[in-house]
Amino acid sequence: MRTIEVVDLTKYYGSFLAVNGVSFEVKKGEIFGFLGPNGAGKTTTVRTITGVLRPSSGEIRVLSYNILDEREKIKARERMGIVPEMANPYVDLTAMQNLKLMGELYGMERRGIEKRSIELLKLFDLYEKRNVKVRAFSKGMRQRLILAMAMISDPELLILDEPTSGLDVISARLIKDVIREEKRKGKTIFMTTHNMVDANELCERIGIIREGRLIAIDTPEKLKQLVKGSVSVEVSFEPMKLEPSSLSSAIRVELTGDKARIFTNDPDATIRELVHYAESNNLRIVSLRTLSPSLEDVFIKLVGDGND
Amino acid sequence: MIEMLKRSFAIAKKDMHIFYLKGPVVIMGLIFPFFLFLAFMIGRNLSGGHLFVGLTAMTAFFTSTAVGPTIIPWECRGRTFERLITSPVSLTTVLLGDLQASLYFGLAITFTIAVPAMLYLSIHPSIVVFLLSTILAVGCFSAMTVLMSSYPPTDIPADVMMLSSLVKFSLLFISGIFVPIENLPAYGRWISFISPLTYYVDALRHSLGGGYLPVWLDLGMLIIFALAFFLTGSWVHRRVLERRFT
Numbered sequence: 001m002r003t004i005e006v007v008d009l010t011k012y013y014g015s016f017l018a019v020n021g022v023s024f025e026v027k028k029g030e031i032f033g034f035l036g037p038n039g040a041g042k043t044t045t046v047r048t049i050t051g052v053l054r055p056s057s058g059e060i061r062v063l064s065y066n067i068l069d070e071r072e073k074i075k076a077r078e079r080m081g082i083v084p085e086m087a088n089p090y091v092d093l094t095a096m097q098n099l100k101l102m103g104e105l106y107g108m109e110r111r112g113i114e115k116r117s118i119e120l121l122k123l124f125d126l127y128e129k130r131n132v133k134v135r136a137f138s139k140g141m142r143q144r145l146i147l148a149m150a151m152i153s154d155p156e157l158l159i160l161d162e163p164t165s166g167l168d169v170i171s172a173r174l175i176k177d178v179i180r181e182e183k184r185k186g187k188t189i190f191m192t193t194h195n196m197v198d199a200n201e202l203c204e205r206i207g208i209i210r211e212g213r214l215i216a217i218d219t220p221e222k223l224k225q226l227v228k229g230s231v232s233v234e235v236s237f238e239p240m241k242l243e244p245s246s247l248s249s250a251i252r253v254e255l256t257g258d259k260a261r262i263f264t265n266d267p268d269a270t271i272r273e274l275v276h277y278a279e280s281n282n283l284r285i286v287s288l289r290t291l292s293p294s295l296e297d298v299f300i301k302l303v304g305d306g307n308d
Numbered sequence: 309m310i311e312m313l314k315r316s317f318a319i320a321k322k323d324m325h326i327f328y329l330k331g332p333v334v335i336m337g338l339i340f341p342f343f344l345f346l347a348f349m350i351g352r353n354l355s356g357g358h359l360f361v362g363l364t365a366m367t368a369f370f371t372s373t374a375v376g377p378t379i380i381p382w383e384c385r386g387r388t389f390e391r392l393i394t395s396p397v398s399l400t401t402v403l404l405g406d407l408q409a410s411l412y413f414g415l416a417i418t419f420t421i422a423v424p425a426m427l428y429l430s431i432h433p434s435i436v437v438f439l440l441s442t443i444l445a446v447g448c449f450s451a452m453t454v455l456m457s458s459y460p461p462t463d464i465p466a467d468v469m470m471l472s473s474l475v476k477f478s479l480l481f482i483s484g485i486f487v488p489i490e491n492l493p494a495y496g497r498w499i500s501f502i503s504p505l506t507y508y509v510d511a512l513r514h515s516l517g518g519g520y521l522p523v524w525l526d527l528g529m530l531i532i533f534a535l536a537f538f539l540t541g542s543w544v545h546r547r548v549l550e551r552r553f554t
Contacts, residue, residue: 013554050394053550070398077396084390091386092326104318105395107311146391 001028002061003157003188004049009058011044011212018044019055020212026190026205031183033203034192037303041212042192043085046161049190050082063157078106081150085161085192089145091135095126098134098145099152106153113152120148125174140171147175151182158182160191164198176202196296206295210303220295227293227301232263233270234291237283247273261291312404315397319405320412327375327382328413332469337374337413341366348486356429361512362485364422364442369480369505372414372446376453377472379406380545384463384552399549403454403542410450418442433515437523441511444527448504448534454541461548479503484510490520504533 004026011019019041026032036042047053049060051073060067065076089098096117103113121127124144134142143163150158163179164172179189179202193199199206200220207217216223235242236259244253247262249269254261264270267290278285327333348362383389393402422442426433456472482496483505489497500506511526513519519526 013550047553052390052394052553074396074398077394082391082394084394086387087391088387089391090322090326090388093322097325101318101322102395105315105392105397107315107396149391 002026003028003063004032004190005059005061006045006049007059009045009048009060010056011041011048011053012056018212019048019209021058022209022212022214024207024214024217026188028188029183029186030204031179031189031191031202033199033206034190034209035194035196035199035206035299036192036209040209040303042209043161045209046085046159046190046192050080050084050159051077052084078153079155080157080159081153081155083146083150083158083160083163085165087146089134089137089142089149091137092133094131094133095121095137095145095148096130098149102149102152108153116152116154120151123178124148138168139166140168143167144171144174147178151178155187157188157190160189162192162194164193164195172198196294196299200295208299208302215302216298223298224293224295227297231265231267231293232261232291233267233274233288234259234261235274235288236260236286237278238286239283241281241283242277246277249273259287312398312401316401316404316408319392319397319402320408323375323379323406323409324412327379327409330378330382332378332465333374333413336469336473337371338417341370344370344480356431357513357516357518360422360425360429360431360433361509361516363425364418364512365445365483365485365505365509366480367421368414368418368442368446368508369449369476371417372410372449373453373456373472373476374410375413376406376410376450377456377468378465379409380457380552381463381465381468385465389552393549399545400542403538403545406457407447407450407454407538410453411447414446414450415443418446431516433512435515437511437515441508441515441527441530444530444534445504445508445511448508448530448537451534451537451541452504455537455544456541458541458544459548461551463552479505482506483508484520488513488520504530507533 002025006025007023009019009022022045034042034045044053048055049062049067051067054068062076063079065072067073067076093101099117099120100113103117118127121130124147126141126144126148129137129141134145137145147163164175176198183189203220205217205219206223208215240258242255242260244250247253247270249264249266250262251265252263262270271288274288345363345366349359380389383392393399456475457468460467462468482500483503484500489500489506489510492500507526507529510519510521511523514523514526
């Protein structure tokens with residue numbers, strides 16, 4: 001069953017084409033990552049899916065509701081939690097007041113709001129600060145509260161625009177743990193991120209957008225297969241010396257600090273050559289490991305080095 | 309419909325918590341009209357009735373237009389607006405909530421000022437006309453703030469305050485507070501009819517046994533202006549919503 005269906009989504013800002021014929025679907029119960037450089041159209045896509053912006057053309061269905069219809073949009077939103085990019089909670093309200101406001105906007109009963117708020121404040125490690133005005137919160141605490149606000153009605157779909165951007169390690173880890181737990185409970189999560197490690201760790205499928213066009217969509221492992229020749233062997237000798245021309249199986253050799261990274265299509269042959277090289281040059285092998293192409297390699301290959 | 313009203317009241321409560329004690333609201337809604345009233349009163353030999361009408365009309369007008377215009381720019385600046393409009397509420401519900409915040413502020417302050425003034429000046433207005441006209445007028449002025457906040461779609465509250473002050477002062481001086489409409493030249497009278505404040509001032513005079521226009525017309529015009537302001541404001545907000553995010 002599809003939770004989000006986007007068909008030929010196009011969005012112009014005046015004459016600027018921000019999103020160009022994007023189509024994809026997000027299945028029920030999966031974590032779908034949406035990647036792209038700055039200005040690629042990620043946030044515009046999220047804003048059209050959440051109904052903040054109206055697309056120039058195309059169709060969007062969320063939880064089987066047509067987002068372009070005002071009444072259906074509200075019904076869809078009642079079943080989803082949204083974390084917009086760079087959103088803030090109300091800094092003049094306490095954490096508890098922010099959650100209560102969201103509960104009331106979701107049409108929840110007073111007791112239900114109270115119970116769920118306490119549950120979420122504990123989950124996000126904010127319970128002790130529940131009656132403190134958000135003005136005194138750190139960025140990490142605010143972001144945790146924003147996610148808690150999105151989860152107040154226990155929605156079946158979460159749409160998260162850069163949920164871990166700029167956060168400290170502990171807050172980011174807490175948020176990722178919550179996302180995993182929500183997935184385990186059968187919730188669907190659509191998230192945009194710049195963080196390749198997060199995308200690789202969390203997402204079951206990933207879409208990559210560039211200059212408004214969706215240029216790839218697949219599982220992280222299948223996407224990695226797009227980058228041929230990016231399998232590498234990392235070695236460190238003592239003392240560190242390596243003559244690249246002595247490795248016939250190497251495509252490229254990068255020397256960095258006390259290590260060398262050898263890109264190859266045949267890691268088995270490369271490892272044998274390295275062992276032989278160490279023996280013949282009387283070098284001690286300090287470390288030796290093979291590295292698969294990372295999602296970042298895929299991203300750089302598909303998107304290039306610059307922003308859109 | 310009831311659910312929509314409940315959710316709009318949640319937004320109004322949020323606005324009351326956050327915006328009622330903001331500096332510009334206190335200055336434009338309380339301190340400023342107080343000094344304006346002093347300027348209106350001092351050195352003029354005004355009757356109790358005239359003073360009561362001037363004080364009540366200025367209080368209602370300034371208090372009910374102090375909160376509304378700046379709420380959305382403040383929300384955009386604080387990056388809370390997108391969070392708000394992605395919750396399960398329509399833009400109309402958000403605007404209705406903001407309108408209520410202005411309405412409650414305007415009513416509370418107006419009655420707090422007008423009732424003691426009534427007792428102090430020994431004025432005995434028709435309570436029905438006074439209450440009805442005040443509620444309708446404060447509602448109308450609150451709806452006017454929905455229109456005031458709609459354009460330009462800025463995140464700088466000062467920009468909106470400047471424009472709304474310009475509109476408010478223009479209306480104040482053509483609405484029969486300083487010079488009763490019957491004493492205005494014909495063209496001045498026609499100009500005064502474009503201001504909703506004119507009808508409130510006239511209705512207050514009716515409550516004291518005076519008035520220039522029929523009271524039903526005063527009350528009717530306040531309703532018409534309120535609807536026109538809210539509907540036009542909502543329409544403009546919808547049209548410029550996208551520009552708040554680009």
